[in-house]
Amino acid sequence: MKQQKKLMFSKSVAYKWMVSYAVIMLIPLIVSAIIYLQTKQIVEYEIERAGHAMLKQMQNTVDSEMNQAEKMAMQLSIHNDVNKYLNLTLPDERTQSFQIYKARQELSKYKSTNDFVTGIYLYSSRLDKVLTDETYVDSNTFYEINRQMIGMPYADWLTMLKGEADREKGLLPQIEFKRWGTNVVLMKPFSNAGGENVLRGTLVLPLNGSKIQNMLKNVDWVNNGDVYIVDKNQQILFQSNSLANFQSVPFADEGEKGAGTSFMDIAGTENMVSFIDSDTTDWRYISVFPSSVFWEKAREIRNLNLFGLLLCFFVGGGVISYYARKNYNPVRELVNMFSGATDEQSQRVLDEFAFIRESALATIRERDDSNSRQFRQLRVLQTYYLSRLLKGQIEDGLTVEEAARLHHFEWESEDFAVLLFYIQGCGEDGPSPSLANFIVSNILKDFTGEHHGLSFTEMDGMLAAVMNIGAGRSASWKEDIEEALAKMLEFIKQKYRLHIVMAGSERHTGLNSLHLGYLQALEAQEYRLVLEENVSVWYGDIEPQQTDYYLSLNDEVVFINLIKSGELAKASGMVDDILAQFFGSQVSIELVRYAMIDLSSSIMKAVPQETQRSKLWEEWRPMKRLLVCTTRGEFRQELMELTAIACGMANEKLTLMSNNGIGEEVSAYVKDNYADINLSVSMIGAHFGITPQYVSKLFKEQTGQGLHDYISQIRTAEAKVLLQDGVTIEEISARVGFSSSSAFIRVFKKYEGITPGRYKNLQ
Structure with missing residues (x-):
């Protein structure tokens, strides 16, 4: 005690x-x-x-x-x-x-x-x-x-x-x-x-x-x-x-x-x-x-x-003890009062310094958590309300002033504009999409200043901003936002390596007009496909002209035949001619998407059937790659890459069909490189410039034996010679290309019926 x-x-x-x-x-x-x-x-x-x-x-x-x-x-x-x-x-x-x-x-x-x-x-x-x-x-x-x-x-x-x-x-x-x-x-x-x-x-x-x-x-x-x-x-x-x-x-x-x-x-x-x-x-x-x-x-x-x-x-010891206990009594009474402890045992074991520190930290944490929860809840409510406004779901009879007071918006006028931002990182080490949206929204607010009020939300994978145009700035609001955007782009590109493109609507009055502004900004954002890359677009600057869509059946057959024959230069030239037909003048987005579907389907028709059924082709997914393009340059780049892949597959098939002696060359290559631990069907295919599936298929057609089994048998035969010379199993496994001695024992027993150690004893 x-x-x-x-x-x-x-x-x-x-x-x-x-x-x-x-x-x-x-x-x-x-x-x-x-x-x-x-x-x-x-x-x-x-x-x-x-x-x-x-x-x-x-x-x-x-x-x-x-x-x-x-x-x-x-x-x-x-x-x-x-x-x-x-x-x-x-x-x-x-x-x-x-x-x-x-x-x-x-x-x-x-x-x-x-x-x-x-x-x-x-x-x-x-x-x-x-x-x-x-x-x-x-x-x-x-x-x-x-x-x-x-x-x-x-x-x-x-x-x-x-x-x-x-x-x-x-x-x-x-x-x-x-x-x-x-x-x-x-x-x-x-x-x-x-x-x-x-x-x-x-x-x-x-x-x-x-x-x-x-x-x-x-x-x-x-x-x-x-x-x-x-x-x-x-x-x-x-x-x-x-x-x-x-x-x-x-x-x-x-x-x-x-x-x-x-x-x-x-x-x-x-x-x-x-x-x-x-x-x-x-x-x-x-x-x-x-x-x-x-x-x-x-x-x-x-x-x-x-x-x-x-x-x-x-x-000195007596004086220290006296004044320490005298000064301690008020502190002890205060700690006991706030601790809520009634029994003497609980009061006595309490560490006053730890209690005061933990109580203060707990109060600060509770306050910060409360503020953080309130802020997050407010942001969620604001984002939800802005999303409803942009989608046209508005409460009848609610004025701008009442909405600003109810949802804590800094709105001072009845004039609004809607801005959509397409944000793209420059590499894998860039910030995540949510972090990128957070960075752009805060920096843009700082550069915009007090002239206009900006409220942000996410719409269809893009960052959307509802801009409340400041009083007295209705004549220069576009210049203000473009100036702030230019400063932001220079700062973000150097520090965060982000590419940002903006599409904006025209000026509208009242909350009921925000849905129309969103549709205008969305149309302007989509129209960037027919413009140059990374160019901000205002809805008032686009004037789409309807042109006839025409891609003859004869042109499609010629394009497919060029791909099947592996003529990449001619096929690429024909792609540029087709793109020039669509992008020669301002066309509608619908016609551009029709062209994407037709060209991607033509490329798929030219690819051999066995390639379309392979997992590699599923990873390429040509249709999806074309549909996610947002600029003319991206559309042409993806289309040229798919054309090159299809021509490469056609040339690969033609090469295999004309190369009847591939089996002997593969056999010689295996015998020369069986000791390489990285020797595999993929390595052989890369060496001969063909896919692993086709080189394995052709080898089996010409030799009647699977390529993987052939590699294992060559290594097993060489291992038997080394076993007769008295070499250890660990050294043999390394010298004939196995990654470990256990893998060597398993393969040897599969083809010889006994383990390497027993085979060595029999010799």
């Missing part, structure tokens, strides 16, 4: 209103949801931009200090006292002690000018001693004093100072950074000026790690993350968190470009990793911070946004 009520409510107007309001409410909700989803991306973008700026600031500061240290190393490499010290040998060491002192003083000066380095160590390969700004001792003693700082075995440390590993690679670097334990040093090797593959010494500048670490700690978010400086081998040179035990950063090579940011999982925690490459060294600056750091504030914004979405959803 609840499910049924739910289904009923889904058809209600209130439900549709609620859905419409909900769709409108969803627009801001969707926008808010999109903003909610974009919050994380916006925050991430801002954090990335801030982190990149901080790294860039730190990179600029550290790179600037490194440039100063590198410049110091380059200046010391070209200093005269430093080079003199490196060129000393063991024998010269005692004599050049002042020179060593001067070099140490220079180192002390340079150290005091740059707090980025914690000391300056100059190792001499020839003396195997280390000169600093404070001491001058041999390498072993220096190592023992600074063992903790160096953080590696003495042999490895000495090998690094002598650059033996770099010499094996074949290339000595200008300046490189090395890691001594927890310290990073800048090393500048001094090559031998003599080209020997031995270093004169190495300049070592320990970097101030505490200062760099303080720079890293100055980054705003360092308390929640880590900042690293790594070399090209991903070895950590400096880091903000001194308690971290990483020796290298495995994610340092994630980015191949100069700078970038990515999110990755490190030790089970999502972190934002930003990096930037140094402009002067092969170092990379990396910051690693948990994503939760920058989401602490953003989470509050997201929660507030989500709360607002939920609040809008529930409040």
Whole structure:
């Protein structure tokens, strides 16, 4: 029951209103949801931009200090006292002690000018001693004093100072950074000026790690993350968190470009990793911070946004439900009042939208149907009344004004004329006769305008019009209708491909004269037979002259003999002479119809009797074809066609009578074309130029066998040969001219007594 009520409510107007309001409410909700989803991306973008700026600031500061240290190393490499010290040998060491002192003083000066380095160590390969700004001792003693700082075995440390590993690679670097334990040093090797593959010494500048670490700690978010400086081998040179035990950063090579940011999982925690490459060294600056750091504030914004979405959803849903039901009640009362439903069940299942729509459509349809019925009834009454008027059946004492008011005619005067229209289409794709009458009547009314009133009906297969001549147009009514007819003919011929010919009566006064007008128009229409084609005729323009009808018996015998002998040219010439006798002057229609009957009967006498009994001759129906002609041109065309057909039949009979060898020719033709599926008696007759009936009759007379049976026997004989060769029945049926295998089996069994399959098995 609840499910049924739910289904009923889904058809209600209130439900549709609620859905419409909900769709409108969803627009801001969707926008808010999109903003909610974009919050994380916006925050991430801002954090990335801030982190990149901080790294860039730190990179600029550290790179600037490194440039100063590198410049110091380059200046010391070209200093005269430093080079003199490196060129000393063991024998010269005692004599050049002042020179060593001067070099140490220079180192002390340079150290005091740059707090980025914690000391300056100059190792001499020839003396195997280390000169600093404070001491001058041999390498072993220096190592023992600074063992903790160096953080590696003495042999490895000495090998690094002598650059033996770099010499094996074949290339000595200008300046490189090395890691001594927890310290990073800048090393500048001094090559031998003599080209020997031995270093004169190495300049070592320990970097101030505490200062760099303080720079890293100055980054705003360092308390929640880590900042690293790594070399090209991903070895950590400096880091903000001194308690971290990483020796290298495995994610340092994630980015191949100069700078970038990515999110990755490190030790089970999502972190934002930003990096930037140094402009002067092969170092990379990396910051690693948990994503939760920058989401602490953003989470509050997201929660507030989500709360607002939920609040809008529930409040908006309640408001929608309230106003939808409030606006729905008047509509529901109106629907219940017009629906006529008394029980609650009928009222509840009613779809208001469908009911209103169907009720409106039903009312419109009812109105249109009523108007259409009234219009059709009025047209039927008008047509019936006009037909009675044209036939002379009129009510006594009924005036024109009363008739117009009673039958809704637009008649304004007492003057009338009757017009008859002969309408003929130009092809099979033209409009039907009823549609053609409708087109002509409406277009003619439009072109006639308001000068005259036209009312149409059908009389004896023609469109008849009762024309009420407008007041003041009695002198030019013929010109008006001819002008309108000319416009209509041009329009209809182009668009509807119709040929129209009009015949009209003279002007008459009163309803009693309409019958006379119809007879005049009918006589004018019939008289078009003696005029040219498609010429409109007025009754006042015809003046028939009575002439004698004369067609001698001798002329008829000559005409029949010409047809029997097949002389078409002479027979056609005689037809033209006979027509010239009738149409040489204006004759009566009766004489023309007499001539039609005589000529058609003469043609029928000349046709062989067996042809007259055939179905083909019944289809030609020469008498009917001549009697339906309405113009002189149509009458001559039909008469010439019938004459040609009759002469062709006579020639066909003469040809058959003279051709005694037709049986052999037909047999040869069948043997050559038996595989053609279209081979038939009609095809053979068309090939030899004679009718199928006569070719079949002549073949049987000459061979003693029916032509159809002969064709089937030839095909059966050829099929037997193919069966012996193992060809399939389907292929045989196609190769010997049968339309299907079933037809082949039926014919084969008829002439051989067994089926093709059994015949094939017997072979």
